[in-house]
Amino acid sequence: MALERNLRISVLCYKYYISCENILIFKVYGCLFNMNRGKPHNFDVIADSWPDFRVIICKQKAQRSLDREGDFNIYNIYSKDKESLKKMLSVPSVINWNTFTLLAGVDINHLDAVKELCIFHNVRGETEGIVYLLLLEDASHLKDPECIAECNIVPLTADHAELVNSNWKYGRNAMSYNSVKNYITNFPSWCVLDKSGKPVSWILMYQHGAMGLLYTVPEHRRKGYAKLLISIMAKHLLEQGYPVYCFVDEGNEASYRLFTSMGFRHKPDYHTVWFQINEKL
Template sequence: VRPLNQEMGGSKQSCGSGNCCLSPSSDPPPPPCLWQVYGTVMTINQGNPAVQEVLVDSWPEFKVVLTQPCREVMWHWMTDFYTNTYTVYYRDLHAYGPLLASVGAVNWGQTFCIHGNMCPKASGRAPQQLNIYVLSGPNPRIPPYNASPEALSVRLSSLDVSHVDLLNEMKYLATLIHDLPSVCLLDAAGHPVSWIASYPFGATGPGYTLPQHRRRGYMGMLNNLIAKRLHALGYPSYSYVAVENNPMQRLQERQGFQPQCAWHDSSNP
């Protein structure tokens, strides 16, 4: 840990593949309001493929935890909404605001998104409200998924570098394919027709099915599989869904996920 701002007394976990000293314990996962930060710290401790760092308002006693892309990443991808992802958890709004405004924290001149339990007044941005869907308990049972007959004509696989061009056309990051769990369905020619990846903060998604292959149950199958894969790695079992996305909300609930709380997603610009 090194100083972030001497006036604030803040601290920052440096970039790299070393373990973060805010390491999650082996105890049951924390409440959902902590899961974005918790999942990011888990990813950092598994090699830090998304090149993130952790900031706190003070150390070792802290009231705010903010994860962000390392400086060399955030300055290289100034307009990349997906790479410039922050997560936050705070217990004290009065400590959160100064941390956001401190030098070396948020780069307000770039495109970015902050996930967490933020208050709109703290960030000064109008948030989008999202619903978190979770499987409750320290060891949730993810029910099996029965494939439809149409699913037998496709092949289960994982996304790889050969799929990057297609996925980037749909505004997905190559990082999510290279370094984080994903599953997909391939047609007879080996092209992905439906896929779902995972975020550096441990949530399931993003997912997509080509229009001509929809209404065949593909996304339900993949959502089930990626949840099992993330849970096997020790991540909390959760996803987030826009409040207006009723089909995905119904899919989550059919698979045992329950709406837990609102998640405020602030973006810039």
């Protein structure tokens, strides 16, 4: 029944996805896309009503698990309006207001509803980050992989997890290492190898389907590796039927320019917020 329900929700999410009715649907759709293909996950999927849902939440089944997702108690959220989100989060079984929770992907226009609930429950809430959701709208700007013929481009392996984790801004600990290893083992990834066979640039995909962890070691920058890897990953995801999108921090102008130069766009009136409830112990 759970799989059948997730498939039905996924179909409706896909309709929003292809019509671009609401760009926020991509994160939830990405979660469901992977879940329905048997990819490892730690999510329960909750919709406020059916079939005319206004809120969908992909929440963690288990907290304090051995990866960053479970450790962070991350909720992936899609909401059509502020009042529906507030009503959904007010249901006792949906969220525990006494523990650390990271609401990932709250529409900034709906954030007041979350803040009002924090005041009602007398808990601390703060914005961890505001980001753009960039969607690939014009694939003609992607680079031809043959343009840098001398590059040795291969998928990452689990042996590379420590290297990736040590250079991830949200990494450098055991929990994040487990997440990186999970991404590499179960989802698409690509890297450029140097002559010694060591990755010098790489890109991965999160379990919610967004491209991320893009990084090039400093001494190998300005060689076009990032654009090449984005192009290869984007084309691969398009062939597999994934939505092709990423998140870029509001103040990260370099990454914003990089992705927009390659055909990625965002809605000017839309920002998504990572909002933290309670302090992380």
